[in-house]
Amino acid sequence: MSRRQQPKPSTADHNGVSVIQSQAHATSSSPSLPAAITGLQQVPQLIPANPSAAGGKSIPPSKMKKPSVDKDSDEYRQRRERNNLAVKKSRMRSKQKAMDTQQRVNELKEENERLEAKIKLLSKELSVLKDLFLEHAHNLADNVQPPSGVEGTSPVPNSNPTNGQ
Amino acid sequence: MSRRQQPKPSTADHNGVSVIQSQAHATSSSPSLPAAITGLQQVPQLIPANPSAAGGKSIPPSKMKKPSVDKDSDEYRQRRERNNLAVKKSRMRSKQKAMDTQQRVNELKEENERLEAKIKLLSKELSVLKDLFLEHAHNLADNVQPPSGVEGTSPVPNSNPTNGQ
DNA sequence: AACTATTGCGCAATGC
């Protein structure tokens, strides 16, 4: 939890000025605020981030286009606030999506197991039936030799020993 | 691409002061930097974010514990830099994981289709075999009646409509 | 032209 930062080494500061201000809209929600330091409203204030006098060598006067961002502007704050909301929303969605995807994985895994079990079952059934056929075929081949009281005569369709998986 | 901000309305500012500084470490990588405004190094400078004079009513002088964060400190910058690195790493992992999960979903979907196809096949095979059995059974039934050869004793290949699934 | 949605980034709190 924290929000603003100050000029940092890397990339660009977007602008040559750092503005210090705020407005206490307090629309934001902080799940785990460290303390109760909320009511912090500074007076909008422009501060040249490029104190040509001081650090000395830094910030080439060139390339410092439009300071026209005016952190003060009421409109700016509104835009920021809206964007912050949009950001939160977007991130929530993102997380939700990730969770859903994970959930989907679990569901698919279960489904897979079910299907595999079914396949196993069907395979077994098929195997049994085929064996019966084979047995019968043998009986026929060996001609009329009743191994047990129940036999007859019938065309043996296929004699396929190989089990087509 | 941007980094620092300034005091904002919402939550807390962590501290009552806004520091403006930088150090041009330039370790960061900006995928899509807007321009070449990189070499921005401000002179570390402390600026009281709470100009008691100006806006007037704001920021109770109380609640402003330890400004002891010292954005200046070389060590602070090092810590920040390391953390930034860790953050990037963590986020990369997170994204990678999300993508992997999505990939997993796709794989599982495919697998599912394969399994379903297999089930369909097996079911069909089974169905055929069962039909054969039934047919045979009927033949037997219509057959084993004439102990003596007085009747029409020929296997009647009746087509059995009943089908076990 | 004006908005919202996304995305990369840095900070700080917190988890481990």
Add this chain to the structure above:
DNA sequence: TGCATTGCGCAATAGT
């Protein structure tokens, strides 16, 4: 003490 995570705000920019 240090890395890892996570929420947050900013700004750029993609999408409408």
